[in-house]
Amino acid sequence: MKRLFPILAVLTALMLVYAVYQALVVAPTERTMGDVQRIFYYHVPSAWTAFLLFFVNLVASVAYLVKRNPKVDALAMVSAEVGVVFCTVVLVTGPIWARPVWGIWWTWDVRLTSTLVLWLIYVSYLLLRRFSDSAQAPALAAALAIFGALDIPLVYFSIWFFRTQHPQPVIGGGGSIDPRMWRVLLINWMAFLCFALLMCWSRYRLETMRREVEEAQALESLLGDDRGPSAEIRNPKVALNRSGQ
C-alpha cells in the first residue's frame, strides 16, 4: 500500500497535466461564451467531486454511529475536509465564470444557494470537529452530518420556490453539449477524482498517525512512565510504518 502512494501521485500529476492540455487546447471553443467557458472543465468536475465526497461523509457518519469504528470516523473527517476544499473551488470559479457570462458575480439561484449552504454546513462540521475533544467529536460530528444531509433537500426546495422566476442555469439547463466537450469534461473529472483520492489518502494517513501518537501519549501519562517519550513520539516513522501497512 505504501509503495502505491508515489505511483498514484505521479499518475495523478500526469493526468492533471493531460487534463489541463485537453481543457485549454483540445476542447472546442464555445460559440457564444468564447474561451471563458473553459472554466467549465474545472467548475463542474470540482462540484461533482465535492458532492461525491460529501456523500462519502454521510455514509461514513451513519456507519460510525452504527459500528463505532474509529477508522470510519477518520474517513468521514477526511472526506469532509477535502470536500470543503473542492466546494470552495466551485464557489470561487462560479462567480469568475458568471461575471462575464451573466453580467453578475452572484445570484440567489437554486444551485448557487444550495451549494453555498452545503459549504456553510460542512464548514460548521469542521469547526465542530476542531472545537470538541477527540473522544466526543466523532459521534457529535456524525449527528451533525446527518442533520446536514436532511437539510439539503429542504434548502433546495425552499430556494427553488423562492426564486422560480430566475432563468435556468446556462449549463445543464436542458441544452445539449458537444460530445468533444463531454470527453474533456470526463477526463478532467477523472483527474480531479484521482487528485481528491490522493489528498484523502495522505490526509487519512496523517490523521491515523496523529491518533496513534495521541493514544500513545495518553497511555504513557496513564502508566506514569518516566522513561521519556515512546518510540512513536521520538521517531514518527514507526507510526508511519504501522499505519502504512
Add this chain to the structure above:
Amino acid sequence: MHKQSFGGGDAMSLLSSTTRGTITRATLTKDIRLEWRSKDALNSMLFFSLLVVVIFSLSFDPLAEESRRIAGGLVWVAFLFAAVVALNQTWARELRNQVLDAYRVSPAPPNALFMAKALGNFFIVSLLEALMTPLFIIFYNLRALGPAWQLIPIGLLGTWALVVNGTFFAAISLRTRSRELMLPLLLFPISIPAVLGMVAGTTAILTGENSAHFWIVLLLTYDVVFTTACLALFEKVLEAE
C-alpha cells in the same frame, strides 16, 4: 450501552409512556419555575430584541410600504438571535452539580429529557414573541394586507423549528471548548430553510402579494423531519463519551 450492563435494560422496558410523560412534565415544570423566578433569559432576550427593533427602525426609518417588505426579515432575525440566549442556557444549568451525568446513568429515557427542554424553550421563545410583536407593529406601522391569521401557524411552526434544532445543537455545543460561541455556528446553517420559510411567509402575508401556503407546508415538513431526527439521535449525543 452501559445501562444494560447494570441490568437497567429491564427497567427501560418497564417504563411506560406515562412514565415518560411524568419525566417530561417534571423537567419542564422545574425549568419553567427556575426561569420564572430568575427571569434571566427572558429579560436579556426581551432587551436584546428591543434593541434590534429600535436600531433598525432608527437607521432605516422606513415608509409603511417598505416596512411591509423588510419587517418579516427583521422580526425573525431578531427572534433568531434572541432565541440563542435561551437555547445556550438550556443545558448549562444541568452541568452544575453533575445533574446531566446523574441523568445519564439513570434509566430515564433521554428523549423525555429532550422533549422537556425543547418544550421549555418553545414556551419561553413564544412568550418573547408575544411580548415583542406589538412593539414591532408600533415601530414599523405594520398592517397585514394578506390573511393575518396565517401568521399564527407560521409563528408556531417557525418557533418550533428554531427551538427543536437549537435544543439539540445546544447539547452538542455543550461538549465543545467554546460552548456559547459554537451554538449559532452550528444552528444557523441548518436553520437556513426554516428562516427562509418564516421570512418569506411573513412577507407574503404582510404584503398580500403571494400565498403563504407553500411556506407553511415547508415549515411543517422541516419540523416533522428534524423533530424525528432529534429524537432519534439525541441518545447518541447525550452519551457521546
